[in-house]
Amino acid sequence: MTHTRTVLVIGGGTAGNGLAVLLRKAGIDVDLVEAKADWNVHGSGITTQGNALRVLREIGVWEEVEKLGFGFDALGITAPDGTVLHVDAHHRTGGPDLPSVVGMQRADLQRILIDAVRRSGARVRLGTTVQQLEQDASGVDVTFSDGTTGRYDLVVAADGLHSATRAMIGISERPEPVGMGIWRVCAPRPASVERTDLAYGGPCYIAGYCPTGPDSLYAYLVEPQRDRANLDPDTFGEEMRRLAEPYGGAWDEIRASITDPKKVNYTVFTRHLVEGSWHRGRVVLVGDAAHSCPPTLAQGAAMSLEDALVLAELLAGHDDWNDELLTAYYERRIPRVRLVVDGAVQICRWQLDGVRDADVPGLIGRTMTMLTELP
Numbered sequence: 001m002t003h004t005r006t007v008l009v010i011g012g013g014t015a016g017n018g019l020a021v022l023l024r025k026a027g028i029d030v031d032l033v034e035a036k037a038d039w040n041v042h043g044s045g046i047t048t049q050g051n052a053l054r055v056l057r058e059i060g061v062w063e064e065v066e067k068l069g070f071g072f073d074a075l076g077i078t079a080p081d082g083t084v085l086h087v088d089a090h091h092r093t094g095g096p097d098l099p100s101v102v103g104m105q106r107a108d109l110q111r112i113l114i115d116a117v118r119r120s121g122a123r124v125r126l127g128t129t130v131q132q133l134e135q136d137a138s139g140v141d142v143t144f145s146d147g148t149t150g151r152y153d154l155v156v157a158a159d160g161l162h163s164a165t166r167a168m169i170g171i172s173e174r175p176e177p178v179g180m181g182i183w184r185v186c187a188p189r190p191a192s193v194e195r196t197d198l199a200y201g202g203p204c205y206i207a208g209y210c211p212t213g214p215d216s217l218y219a220y221l222v223e224p225q226r227d228r229a230n231l232d233p234d235t236f237g238e239e240m241r242r243l244a245e246p247y248g249g250a251w252d253e254i255r256a257s258i259t260d261p262k263k264v265n266y267t268v269f270t271r272h273l274v275e276g277s278w279h280r281g282r283v284v285l286v287g288d289a290a291h292s293c294p295p296t297l298a299q300g301a302a303m304s305l306e307d308a309l310v311l312a313e314l315l316a317g318h319d320d321w322n323d324e325l326l327t328a329y330y331e332r333r334i335p336r337v338r339l340v341v342d343g344a345v346q347i348c349r350w351q352l353d354g355v356r357d358a359d360v361p362g363l364i365g366r367t368m369t370m371l372t373e374l375p
């Protein structure tokens with residue numbers, strides 16, 4: 001190797017931040033550009049499962065995650081009235097020394113990753129996007145939105161679900177709705193909530209919550225997709241309270257705390273999986289830019305972090321960043337990501353089709369067993 005290799009990471013979400021830190025650890029020069037001036041420090045809660053925690057430990061932030069989040073090892077299934085039907089021991093997909101799940105506030109996870117990126121020495125530019133990419137056999141010339149330019153050995157598109165970079169390199173796959181929408185809110189944690197509980201069989205497809213810290217949780221209700229054009233954000237609080245009305249147990253306290261419509265978020269579920277390869281020349285996709293799925297297995301961010309880990313490992317271990325290496329990245333990731341995307345969509349399908357005797361626990365069990373293997 002004759003020069004320090006350079007990577008441009010486009011997008012500072014879970015995948016981009018994680019990748020930037022892992023590449024810096026390998027001595028690779030990293031520039032990161034993020035469209036949002038506030039670096040996206042907001043959002044609802046997130047369920048980070050063991051296999052995501054395993055990557056966060058590699059990134060070097062496990063202690064902070066453990067401190068700010070809420071770890072647990074079981075999943076409860078309840079009736080809509082809150083009666084606990086059964087409690088399953090959750091798989092420890094990150095290995096025996098990590099909890100099955102740590103629930104977190106998304107803003108906390110983002111802040112932890114941002115601090116790690118800052119410490120890593122990656123050069124960060126906020127409020128910046130890429131306008132043009134031109135590549136040849138040895139590198140990529142980039143023109144940024146502020147008119148500046150740069151040349152990199154590799155460009156990584158970590159710009160999420162609606163990746164502009166994906167379109168720029170001619171990949172046409174994009175997220176498609178699966179027919180469901182989710183209402184989410186962050187709320188105070190009732191003392192009784194110490195794990196995720198899911199209620200199936202009520203008026204919503206799923207009603208659930210996940211503790212995210214000593215004093216907080218996030219709660220969600222999944223229902224048929226609505227037309228966003230007909231939704232008025234000022235009514236989000238009352239709409240979520242109305243949808244939560246038939247649910248009992250911890251939901252009584254959660255419902256009463258939904259007072260600020262600005263704290264309620266509505267999102268639709270999507271699915272996409274880029275097939276064949278995740279790169280064109282020296283531009284490669286990670287995370288939601290390459291794949292998305294409904295959060296019915298709570299694995300999207302976990303898959304994004306695993307993408308970052310595998311790509312960083314391959315780039316650090318090889319001098320020649322060629323087509324073969326980037327194809328090897330895709331081939332190593334695709335079976336695992338496909339399993340998650342197909343499984344997550346299958347759970348939605350069963351619910352949309354009203355299949356009452358679907359083996360959801362069996363599907364989750366098989367998936368989590370496979371995800372326990374190293375990526």
Ligand SMILES: Cc1cc2nc3c(=O)[nH]c(=O)nc-3n(C[C@H](O)[C@H](O)[C@H](O)COP(=O)(O)OP(=O)(O)OC[C@H]3O[C@@H](n4cnc5c(N)ncnc54)[C@H](O)[C@@H]3O)c2cc1C
Nearest residue numbers: 011013014015035047159160287288295298299300301302
């Ligand atoms: C309702 C819902 C619930 C979910 N729950 C979970 C869960 O519990 N557990 C889990 O593991 N996963 C969950 N996920 C999935 C998870 O949120 C995503 O898979 C994960 O955030 C993807 O990370 P990413 O870095 O690829 O994309 P993102 O986190 O979206 O980051 C992309 C970044 O790129 C920036 N960007 C966009 N365009 C540009 C541009 N042109 N130039 C520069 N920057 C740009 C954005 O501002 C953003 O900061 C959920 C998803 C949804 C929709």
